[in-house]
Amino acid sequence: xxxxxxxxxxxxxxxxxxxxxxxxxxxxxxxxxxxxxxxxxxxxxxxxxxxxxxxxxxxxxxxxxxxxxxxxxxxxxxxxxxxxxxxxxxxxxxxxxxxxxxxxxxxxxxxxxxxxxxxxxxxxxxxxxxxxxxxxxxxxxxxxxxxxxxxxxxxxxxxxxxxxxxxxx
Numbered sequence: 810x811x812x813x814x815x816x817x818x819x820x821x822x823x824x825x826x827x828x829x830x831x832x833x834x835x836x837x838x839x840x841x842x843x844x845x846x847x848x849x850x851x852x853x854x855x856x857x858x859x860x861x862x863x864x865x866x867x868x869x870x871x872x873x874x875x876x877x878x879x880x881x882x883x884x885x886x887x888x889x890x891x892x893x894x895x896x897x898x899x900x901x902x903x904x905x906x907x908x909x910x911x912x913x914x915x916x917x918x919x920x921x922x923x924x925x926x927x928x929x930x931x932x933x934x935x936x937x938x939x940x941x942x943x944x945x946x947x948x949x950x951x952x953x954x955x956x957x958x959x960x961x962x963x964x965x966x967x968x969x970x971x972x973x974x975x976x977x978x
Contacts, residue, residue, distance in 0.1 A: 859888065860891070866898075867891060867895060871894070871895070872898060872902055873897065875894055876974065878974040879973040880974075881893075882894065882953050882954065882957060892946060893954055896942050897958060898941065901966075903934055904934070904958060912933075913928045913931050916952065921952060922952055923948050934958070941954075
């Protein structure tokens with residue numbers, strides 16, 4: 810089976826599910842419209858509002874606070890990192906409220922950003938985590954935060970702070 814055969818099968822499955830595939834021209838037009846929106850005053854105001862909320866949450870409402878010495882979860886800084894930290898706090902709060910929970914996740918070797926929730930606890934934890942992102946996070950954000958939460962549940966917040974505060978030499 811060639812790559813074209815695989816793509817044809819994929820297109821058939823997408824169409825059978827009731828979806829359509831954009832042509833190159835449609836995709837370019839969609840990109841132009843998205844770029845125009847992101848450059849608009851409305852998008853800038855929305856991004857500023859979200860950034861202000863994240864700052865307020867992390868500085869005043871978060872139970873699990875990062876110190877200035879701690880490394881980033883994502884390594885991307887800015888709003889992306891603030892979102893990860895808010896997601897982490899929301900997930901840890903869920904864990905605090907459900908100490909008997911045993912969330913089980915499964916990932917794929919060599920693929921980052923796609924994890925499956927294997928039980929109800931995992932689905933509930935994911936729901937809490939994603940709520941910290943306003944429902945708008947990447948798979949990589951989700952996986953990084955869930956991985957950190959599971960590590961913290963095993964080792965504790967104090968050990969996480971210590972580990973994340975170590976400077977690489």
